[in-house]
Amino acid sequence: MYVSARADYALRAMLAVAAAGGDGGSPAHAGSGGELIKAASLAEAQGIPLSFLQGILLDLRRAGLLHSHRGTEGGYTLTRPAAEISVGDVLRAVGGSLTTVRGLPAGDAGYHGVATGLRDVWLAVDGAIAVVVDRTTLADLLVRPGHRAAG
Numbered sequence: 001m002y003v004s005a006r007a008d009y010a011l012r013a014m015l016a017v018a019a020a021g022g023d024g025g026s027p028a029h030a031g032s033g034g035e036l037i038k039a040a041s042l043a044e045a046q047g048i049p050l051s052f053l054q055g056i057l058l059d060l061r062r063a064g065l066l067h068s069h070r071g072t073e074g075g076y077t078l079t080r081p082a083a084e085i086s087v088g089d090v091l092r093a094v095g096g097s098l099t100t101v102r103g104l105p106a107g108d109a110g111y112h113g114v115a116t117g118l119r120d121v122w123l124a125v126d127g128a129i130a131v132v133v134d135r136t137t138l139a140d141l142l143v144r145p146g147h148r149a150a151g
Contacts, residue, residue, distance in 0.1 A: 001099055001129050010056045010094040011087060012046045017066065018082035018138045036075030056094055063093035082142060088133035098133065099126035 020035045039057055043050040057076060060066040065085055066076050078085060091098060097105035099122060106122040 001125075004095060006052075006056060007091050007095050009046070009048045009053060010060060010090050013042050013048065013053060013056060014060065014065065014078070014085065014090050014138055015141055016042055016045060017076050017078055018085075019142055021077055036069055036073070036077060038075040042076075059094045060090070063089070065089060065093055078138075082138035083140075085138050086134045087136045087138075087141075088130060090138075091133055097126070098129045 017037050020037050039054055040050060042048065042057075043053045046053075048056075057066060057068070061068055061076075064079055067079050068074065068076055088098065099106040101109040101122050106119075106126040109119050109122050111118050
């Protein structure tokens with residue numbers, strides 16, 4: 001699995017939005033009326049180029065993970081609680097398939113002859129990655145012992 005800058009930035013942005021919102025600061029309830037986070041603030045806090053981040057935020061909004069609020073007091077919030085948004089949701093929103101082979105989703109890799117078994121290996125790798133990223137939520141990452149999310 002290759003983690004692109006886009007995927008890394010998307011996860012960092014989502015964590016920052018999740019950390020800022022929620023009932024009494026609880027990451028498990030982020031997205032339920034917390035503080036609106038502006039793109040410029042996210043970019044500055046996470047060291048992400050603003051123009052690059054804006055495209056990522058658009059993808060996250062189109063995927064139904066972020067809600068944008070317009071106006072001078074606007075910004076971004078999660079569409080649902082951080083405990084209901086997985087790392088896999090975010091990765092798929094900005095990158096498509098979790099595992100690619102020569103630029104194609106693992107399931108589209110085709111082989112013949114002695115290499116026929118490779119497709120099964122790539123599908124198993126994709127499945128193993130999916131288990132990890134789909135079980136890990138934003139809330140899980142925000143409540144790691146010894147770590148405190150910065151907002």
